[in-house]
Amino acid sequence: MTDTPLLQMTGIVKQFPGVRALDGVDLDVRAGEVHCLLGQNGAGKSTLIKVLSGFHQPDEGTITWDGQDAAFSTPAKAIEHGVATIYQELDLVPHLDVTENVFLGHEVSRAGFSQRSRAREMARALLARLGHAEIPVTRVVGDLSPANQQIVSMARALSHDTRLLVLDEPSAVLDQQEVANLFRVIRSLTAEGVAVVYISHRLEEIRQIGDRITVLKDGRTVATGLAVADTPTAELIRLMTGRSIEYVFPPRPETPRDQGEPVLEVRDLSLAGVFTGVDLTVHAGEIVGLAGLVGAGRSEILETLYGARRASTGTVAVDGKRLRRGSVTSSVQAGVGLAPEERKSQGLLLDEAVYRNITMSSMARFARFGFLDRGQERKRAEELTTSLDVRPTGVTRAVRTLSGGNQQKVVLARWLLRDCRVLLLDEPTRGVDVGARSEIYQLVRSLADRGVAVVVVSSEIEEVLGLADRVLVVREGEVVHESASTDIDEAKVLDLVMEERVPA
Amino acid sequence: MSQDSVRVEKEALETEREPNPVLALLRTSVGRNAGLVVALLLICLVGAITAGSRFTDWDNAMTILRLAAVVGVVSIGMTFVIIGGGIDLSVGAIVALSSVWCTTVATQELAQDIHWLWMVAVALLVGSACGLINGLLIAYGNIVPFIMTLAMLASARGLAEIISDKKTQIVSVEGFDDFFNRDILGIDVQVWLFALVSVAGWILLNRTTFGRRTVAVGGNPEAARLAGINVKRQTVYLYVLIGFCCGIAALMLVAKTTTGSSTHGSLLELDTIAAVVIGGTLLTGGRGTIVGTVLGVLIFSSITNIFILNNRSFSEQSLFKGAIIVAAVLLQQRLASRNSTT
Incomplete structure (x- = not known):
């Protein structure tokens, strides 16, 4: 482990309509370390790794990669520089086999003809390096267990010359034994000098695998470079929540x-x-x-x-x-009313006005022979949004422009209205x-x-x-x-x- | 918390501000429609320059409107279906089937002295029934709208040929012709019908629960379902609605040509979908306007008229129309992609 950072991000800001997802984030990662990224839902972890892997461009801030200024303008650029990201939802093609998935986008070929047997050999070698030589390289990926799919994803990352591997909640789909296995793989990678950014909600995992910790809260870095060994859990929770009692x-x-x-x-x-x-x-x-x-x-x-x-x-x-x-x-x-898990895709019409989202389940109440009384609709919606303190105010604005908490209030208002x-x-x-x-x-x-x-x-x-x-x-x-x-x-x-x- | 919210609010307002005011305007539906009016005026200008008074006189304006009427009535129905997240390729075939079915009723021997309103009822019923079949199979049979209506396109046209024995059926029912070819205040009844359907469509979309549900179902079917809206039933209603519009269009065509024919309404699906898309309705559903569709129809029929006045061939017309559709969709996508950066 060296002290010069492989990656240094300073003052990263990323703005989305209605939300400042990142508001000055600092992160430095050294070669050969496991750097844990901690933070609650919505703290900005996902946005940060998307900036890191070239999906989003930062509005402000600098990124230094291997001592040079770099902002990856596309995911391909990031991969080229050796940054590989494994997201929670694996980006494998289920109908292709293991080898094809590993080399997706950079197929092993000569003069335009794919060299299947050479590719298979290389895939086998990569899986062996990850300690999973038993995964058959000709098996269709959709038939593998989630844990093995994750290994295939990692093999794909290693098939590029990866120097930084980002793992977004890799343990969410794994059982304990599989997690232990994953840790073994991570350790062997860091021993080779690969840096790992590890995101997880599970503090006990971070204790086991992490070297240093960066804590995000509300899009800001509240602590960076904490040594895992010296930081008590209570301290971490205090940093994540910003108070010693966790919730009110x-x-x-x-x-x-x-x-x-x-x-x-x-x-x-x-x-x-x-x-x-x-x-x-x-x-x-x-x-x-x-x-x-x-x-x-x-x-x-x-x-x-x-x-x-x-x-x-x-x-x-x-x-x-x-x-x-x-x-x-x-x-x-x-x-009965339901506020669904995926608010944006299951709960709301994002481009429609707040009041229409609120009255959606009680339209009959505002209608006479099918004709809607929109004045009445807006009036009731205004009463509800005022009493729930939905901000910004204004029931005709599109729901998309509200933050997550306010969108949730809109969903709750819908069911309040229905009694x-x-x-x-x-x-x-x-x-x-x-x-x-x-x-x-x-x-x-x-x-x-x-x-x-x-x-x-x-x-x-x-x-x-x-x-x-x-x-x-x-x-x-x-x-x-x-x-x-x-x-x-x-x-x-x-x-x-x-x-x-x-x-x- | 309140301070935070104020900050978020300010930022939200800032990000909403658009660097390019023209694009910002085009993004609102009012602005888009204003853009379409400008486009229509430009096209009229081209018409006036290339064809002179033959384009600008009153009779020609009526010709354009009459041309627009049949396509327009169906386009209003198409607007609803597309906003509701569907598509209907079978409109031309349904028009053909409705036309031959109602002329067959009128020409049967037993029915010599049939009242003309029976023809109207038959055409509307046949159109709605076809729509009902489309809707039921799409909503409850889980058939993709594209495939279901493609099948209907083939079957309805086929049935029309069987019923008419591929012959053009000439009808002349007194009251019927009188009604549909009459002038009111110097304007053709067919044009009045188009206007009436448009206004009814506008009210239905913007002022009723039906319209609101249509937008919800097309904008986010899962959210609509979980909010307690009966998505399947609404889908069925939408296809019945467009079927009904096809029935009206069939009657207009029968009156105009005094015939019922299995070739009526060919390529109507192209013209109507094109008009709706040019009118700014998103093909992905959830957003669209009736005013936009009416303007889209007028733009299309003006272009057709200008081509005819300048003795250009039908083939050239088609070529040009295709290009316009692509341009309209490209523009729409540009606007839409800038709109959803979350």
Whole structure:
């Protein structure tokens, strides 16, 4: 490990409409080190690596690569200079085989004819270097496990003369054994002098693999070059959140809520191959949280009980009335609302005005013989956006121009307007900055106080525990634990979701 | 928090400001339509220069409008389908089928003294029924609109040939011809019909739940579905709507030519889709205007008229029209790509 940085980024600024994604970020990476990038959702990690890999051009700031000024104008330029990025969603072509994927874009050829056997040999050598000689180079990539696909992706990165490898949450799709394997590969790469930028939410992984840490918060670098060994976890959390207490959750009501009539009753709900036998009862004014790893089936449970997916078995009832299976329309009519996980692609019409997004589910209320009273629509939307403090104000502006937190408020306003009985929230604070989070939490609690039954799904265990009255832990499509959220702590939940994970 | 928000707001406003004011204007729908008006005026100028008074006189203006009317009525329906995220290639064939079906009804022996309104009802029903078949199979059969309507294009034209035995059916039903070829205030009924359909279309798109749902379904079908909008049903309605428009167009053609024929409406899909695209409606769905479509139709029929007045061949016309479509789409993409940088 040398002290001259291989990569130095200084004062990087990147502006998107309505959001300053990066607002002065510094990062330096040395050859042969594992540099961890930490930060909450929306802190700017993804944008930063996209700037680094040539997808985005920085608006301000300088990038020095190997002692020379460099801003990579295209991803191809970045690869040429030896920067390879492996994104969360792997960019492999599923119908091509391993060899073809490894050499995609720079096929092994002579005089325009591809040299298949030589390519296969080279692919084999690369896989062996990664310690995965067992992956057959002629296998179609779509048939490989996610872990092996990741290895193929890394082989592709190494097929270029890679000096810096960026891994964006590589462990998200892996089980523990596969993670250990990944770490072995990373160590052998750094031993060869390759620098690695490692992004992960899991602090324990960073402890194991990282050399130094840079922490991002709200698009700024709050600490850089921290030595992993000397930095206590509490310090890291303080840096990420900007305060020693992690989140401010609204207080729970004094009296337990589960004495009233149940509003939402789910019995033996299953979706073939995803989850089975889910029972769930939510009373008026109660918030129930679903905790579990990504892929455990949490979102699918929510979508199925909403009718967006057709359940294989089971029933969902609201106020004692059975919902039609697989019909969102009937769920909405019965008073169920969903704030989906992917707000932009599933929740909003980005180019349409704020008020139209709000009234979208209650149009009938503003219509007479099908004719809309737009003045009334705007008036109601204005009342709602004012009470939810949506900024910038103005209900005719396109939703696209709002920040993540304000977009989420627009989605919530939609269901507020409908006076829904049951509100389903899937990752309610994803892409929402820390300040706006507590506002969202307050809002959810005040909805519950008005008698709405709320179900929350979140990857962040502390969010589930802090917000919900009752917690269900989901593991591999089954509810493995249910209790009041005050009777369980984060460590116990983690233990439950990780327990007995069968290696793939 | 409030300070932060103010900062974000200011920045949002700053990034919205456009370096090039012309591009910024063209990005709003009002600005785009103003651009189309300018284009139309330029084309008229070309017409006046090349054909002189033969272009500028009142009768020729009526000719252009009459030319525009049939295409225009169908283009209004097409605007809805395209905003709703679909496409309909079968419009020409549906027009042909509706025309021969209604003339067959009129020429059957038993029906000699049939009231002309029956012809109207049959044409509208046949058109709507074809649209219903398209819509049901697209929405509930999950067939891609392009393929479904391509199949309808072949089948409807084929059925029209079977019904008419490939013969042109000449009809002369008194009330019918009188109604559709009458002048009101010196303007052809057909032109009035186009105007009426356009105004109705504008109201439907901009002032009703139907229009709002259409935009939602085309703009983001998943978001629309999760917001509780019945996307499939709306899709069916959209194809029925364009089928109905085809029925109206068929009646206009039958009256104009006093015939029903399986060759009516050939290449109508080209003219209507082109008019809609030139009018600024996004082919990806979710955005478009009726005013733009009307202007697109007028631009197209003016160009046709100028070519005819200058004795240019149909082939040259087609060549030129193709080029215009490509130019319009290129311009649209430039505007759209600058618009979504998030």
